[in-house]
Amino acid sequence: EAGVVQSPRYKIIEKKQPVAFWCNPISGHNTLYWYRQNLGQGPELLIRYENEEAVDDSQLPKDRFSAERLKGVDSTLKIQPAELGDSAVYLCASSRDRGRVSYGYTFGSGTRLTVV
Amino acid sequence: GDSVTQMEGPVTLSEEAFLTINCTYTATGYPSLFWYVQYPGEGLQLLLKATKADDKGSNKGFEATYRKETTSFHLEKGSVQVSDSAVYFCALSGSGGSNYKLTFGKGTLLTVNP
Numbered sequence: 001e002a003g004v005v006q007s008p009r010y011k012i013i014e015k016k017q018p019v020a021f022w023c024n025p026i027s028g029h030n031t032l033y034w035y036r037q038n039l040g041q042g043p044e045l046l047i048r049y050e051n052e053e054a055v056d057d058s059q060l061p062k063d064r065f066s067a068e069r070l071k072g073v074d075s076t077l078k079i080q081p082a083e084l085g086d087s088a089v090y091l092c093a094s095s096r097d098r099g100r101v102s103y104g105y106t107f108g109s110g111t112r113l114t115v116v
Numbered sequence: 117g118d119s120v121t122q123m124e125g126p127v128t129l130s131e132e133a134f135l136t137i138n139c140t141y142t143a144t145g146y147p148s149l150f151w152y153v154q155y156p157g158e159g160l161q162l163l164l165k166a167t168k169a170d171d172k173g174s175n176k177g178f179e180a181t182y183r184k185e186t187t188s189f190h191l192e193k194g195s196v197q198v199s200d201s202a203v204y205f206c207a208l209s210g211s212g213g214s215n216y217k218l219t220f221g222k223g224t225l226l227t228v229n230p
Binding site: 003004031035040041042043044045048056091093095105107108109110 | 120157158159160161162205207216217218219220221222223
C-alpha cells in the first residue's frame with residue numbers, strides 16, 4: 001500500500017508570507033496527525049483529526065496556524081503569516097482504529113520549512 | 117506531564133561494535149514505549165515497541181526491554197552496521213485518554229564507521 005504522502009518536501013519562504021502543507025494519509029486510516037519537529041528535537045503534536053473532526057488542537061498556535069481535513073481524507077496545514085521560529089519539519093501521520101498508537105502509526109517523509 | 121529523556125548524541129561507533137542508547141521516561145499509569153528511527157531524508161519509522169512491563173521489543177537485531185521499576189527502555193544492538201547510521205528516537209504514548217499521542221525524546225544521532 002502507498003504510505004503517507006506529503007508535499008512539498010521542501011519550502012523556503014520569507015517571513016510574513018503564507019505557506020501551506022498537504023498530506024494524503026494511508027487509505028482507510030481515519031485518524032490523521034500533524035507534528036512539528038524543530039531542529040535537534042523530537043516531534044511534537046500539533047493537531048489530531050478523527051475523520052473530518054479536529055479532536056485535539058490544544059497545541060496548535062491558533063493565531064497563525066490553521067488546518068482542515070475536508071471529507072475526512074487528505075489534510076492541509078497552513079501558516080499565515082510565517083515567522084522565523086516556524087522553521088521546522090512538519091510531519092503528517094495516520095492510523096486506523098481511533099488512533100491508539102500501539103495499533104500502528106505511519107509517518108510521512110515531512111515538509112522541511114525554512115523561513116528567511 | 118509525560119516526558120522522555122534519552123542519551124545525548126552524537127554517538128560514533130565502528131562497525132560490529134555494541135550499541136546502547138539510554139532512554140528513561142516519566143508518565144502516569146502504564147504507557148506504551150517505542151523506538152523510532154529516522155534515516156537521512158526519510159520519515160520516522162517504527163523500529164520496535166513494548167506495551168507492558170517486562171515486554172521485550174525486537175526488530176532487525178535491535179532490542180529494548182520495558183523496565184517499569186527503573187522507568188527505562190534502553191535500545192541495544194550487539195553488532196552495528198554502517199546502514200544503522202540514523203537518528204533514533206525514544207517515545208511513549210500515555211495510558212487512558214492520551215493513548216493516541218506520542219511524546220518523543222530529543223533523538224540520538226548514531227554514526228557507524230566501516
